[in-house]
Amino acid sequence: MKVDNLEQGFFGIGIQNGKTPENLGVLWRTAQNLGASFIYTIGNRYSKQASDTHKAVGAMPYFHYDTFDDFYKHLPKGALLIGVELTDEAEALEKFDHPRRGVYLLGAEDHGLSKQAIEKSHKLVKFSSALSLNVSVAGSIVMYDRNTKGTVIY
Template sequence: MTTGYFGIGIFEPKHETNMGTLWRSASLLGASFIFTIGKRYKRQSTDTNKSWKEIPLYHYQDLEDFYQHLPYSCQLVGIEMDTKSVPVEQFVHPERCVYLLGAEDHGLTKTVLAKCHHLVQLPGETSLNVASAGSIILYDRHLKSTLVPST
């Protein structure tokens, strides 16, 4: 993956402090933007790098607002524990995509899951903190994009 772009966001975030941590990880690991759906972000002390200077944060009022702004030819990748999810170890990241995480208390709704082009599951039997899950999927993309195939 030498071209393209990606963003990452949270659907109905439960704790606003997670946004600062996710923003910092997104900035460090090459995301083009971050976003929230359904809840406003407030500046958090967990964004110690002031990532807002590096990449933008978008806020969408609801799912309809978000879907209307999904970039052309961009795939929606849901990060969710689901029977249809591919283990992250086997997932091939799209060149242009948006990663969508659900809040820890309810995850992604069936309506959201139905709109996703891909579903990816992280290791473990229970859900992770949403900022941690986002950081893991971003690191997986980073790692796979920088690996040189062995000959």
């Protein structure tokens, strides 16, 4: 296996107050397939996912935070928090330049991101969709977009 310690950048993805364990498991599986460096949850916590058939939890670091404040104070140095939310202020994903060090946060399908998470996000992104999507599908689209575009340095 070739290891390039000079390669810069990483990304993690997580859900705030996830509604179902199935959504979390699907997101984890996709995160592992699309190169996430870590996965995390804020609020609700599930220990085992039937839909995580690739056992992503054993393949990459998984973090759980009881509150948004606890999560926020542990953001990696230099990382930007990217909230994924259907708001007027959010930038279209189609035009979004992904940061080299990004931490993506999705909200539960029924409530979205908390007001605090929206306010503390460094950037907000959304994509063209008439209505909200399943959270694991939305996260998968964001990670796929990141992989196909690459990242920018900032």
